[in-house]
Amino acid sequence: MTTLPERDDRKTTPAIQEGVVRWRSPSNIAIVKYWGKYGEQMPCNPSLSLTLSKAYTETQIRFGPRKEEVPAREFSFHGNPAPQFARRIESYLERLADVFPVINETDLHIDSENSFPHSAGIASSASAMSALALGIGEIAYKAESKFPDKAFMQRVSQLARLGSGSACRSVFGPAALWGEAPEIPESSQEYAIPVEIHSDFHRVCDTILIVDDAAKAVSSRAGHMLMEGHIFASARFAQARSNLKRLLPALRNGDFETFGRIAEDEALTLHAMMMTSKPAYVLIKPNTLAIIEEIRKLRQERKVPVCFTLDAGPNVHLLYPGSAKKVVEEWIGETLMPLCKNGLLIHDRVGTGPEKLE
Ligand code: PMV
Numbered sequence: 001m002t003t004l005p006e007r008d009d010r011k012t013t014p015a016i017q018e019g020v021v022r023w024r025s026p027s028n029i030a031i032v033k034y035w036g037k038y039g040e041q042m043p044c045n046p047s048l049s050l051t052l053s054k055a056y057t058e059t060q061i062r063f064g065p066r067k068e069e070v071p072a073r074e075f076s077f078h079g080n081p082a083p084q085f086a087r088r089i090e091s092y093l094e095r096l097a098d099v100f101p102v103i104n105e106t107d108l109h110i111d112s113e114n115s116f117p118h119s120a121g122i123a124s125s126a127s128a129m130s131a132l133a134l135g136i137g138e139i140a141y142k143a144e145s146k147f148p149d150k151a152f153m154q155r156v157s158q159l160a161r162l163g164s165g166s167a168c169r170s171v172f173g174p175a176a177l178w179g180e181a182p183e184i185p186e187s188s189q190e191y192a193i194p195v196e197i198h199s200d201f202h203r204v205c206d207t208i209l210i211v212d213d214a215a216k217a218v219s220s221r222a223g224h225m226l227m228e229g230h231i232f233a234s235a236r237f238a239q240a241r242s243n244l245k246r247l248l249p250a251l252r253n254g255d256f257e258t259f260g261r262i263a264e265d266e267a268l269t270l271h272a273m274m275m276t277s278k279p280a281y282v283l284i285k286p287n288t289l290a291i292i293e294e295i296r297k298l299r300q301e302r303k304v305p306v307c308f309t310l311d312a313g314p315n316v317h318l319l320y321p322g323s324a325k326k327v328v329e330e331w332i333g334e335t336l337m338p339l340c341k342n343g344l345l346i347h348d349r350v351g352t353g354p355e356k357l358e
Pocket of ligand 1: 029030032033034035047125164165166167220221224270311312
């Protein structure tokens with residue numbers, strides 16, 4: 001059953017003053033994947049991600065008391081008007097106003113920027129929606145003269161989930177778990193929680209290899225829906241739970257080998273689900289497979305600890321311990337860069353979560 005975020009049920013809406021809030025929120029990469037949902041963005045299985053560092057969205061919101069009957073809403077992206085995002089953001093703001101009615105009394109001017117090029121084909125909804133939820137949450141808290149605290153982050157994670165499921169995990173670093181898992185009693189379907197991991201995993205690098213930068217032929221939203229009635233759905237959800245159960249001790253103990261096996265199993269299963277849904281579709285490209293082969297070769301022939309994961313797209317996330325950075329980066333330059341579109345790649349690493357900017 002879907003439980004909605006608690007509504008602020010006071011009779012009067014708190015007064016809003018003029019101000020500006022700014023947040024930087026990172027993207028995240030799922031190791032155990034969320035693929036399949038029900039109700040209001042509830043996951044069919046728990047997922048666990050590493051929070052990134054250099055791939056982030058910065059969102060600034062100027063706000064003030066509503067001047068007209070209808071509150072003003074203005075969006076820009078890198079300083080330019082962004083009507084293409086307006087509908088999604090507006091309907092998200094309407095949903096947030098159910099939780100924080102003060103948003104209906106507030107004019108909002110929202111400006112966002114991504115740290116990564118738009119052409120990189122990186123899904124930005126996790127960083128964008130979490131940055132927006134942080135900003136709106138802070139405005140609502142300000143109206144009540146409250147300051148962001150631990151409970152605030154949990155609430156924001158819940159609100160971010162309504163914008164984009166995976167966004168709820170970006171609120172915490174270096175790792176976040178979303179969805180009920182028996183191993184972690186505090187886990188929830190509604191929001192993500194931070195997960196403690198071995199210090200070696202705090203230094204894990206993620207090089208994002210851009211194989212193709214075109215917009216995806218099938219959106220994640222459609223992909224989630226195709227898990228409804230999917231012939232492998234229940235086996236897939238059970239696999240994710242069992243992978244999570246094995247991943248948690250590996251992350252605690254610094255066991256990169258088990259981590260890698262699970263990451264690759266999850267990535268390939270995610271794409272297997274797409275290839276066996278009805279209708280079926282394929283998002284990986286020839287160079288996705290060429291890169292995977294090279295990664296396996298490096299691991300087998302030179303015993304370098306590397307593994308990969310994939311998002312719902314053709315780009316490859318190459319994961320490796322910070323201690324292997326030098327040798328891996330050299331090899332990437334020689335072997336993988338030629339397989340990337342226009343040689344494009346982004347060297348990222350595990351990060352600590354969102355930052356409030358002054
Ligand atoms: O949050 P969404 O609806 O964009 O879905 C994300 C789906 C994956 O990136 C493929 C997996 C995940 O857990 O992030």
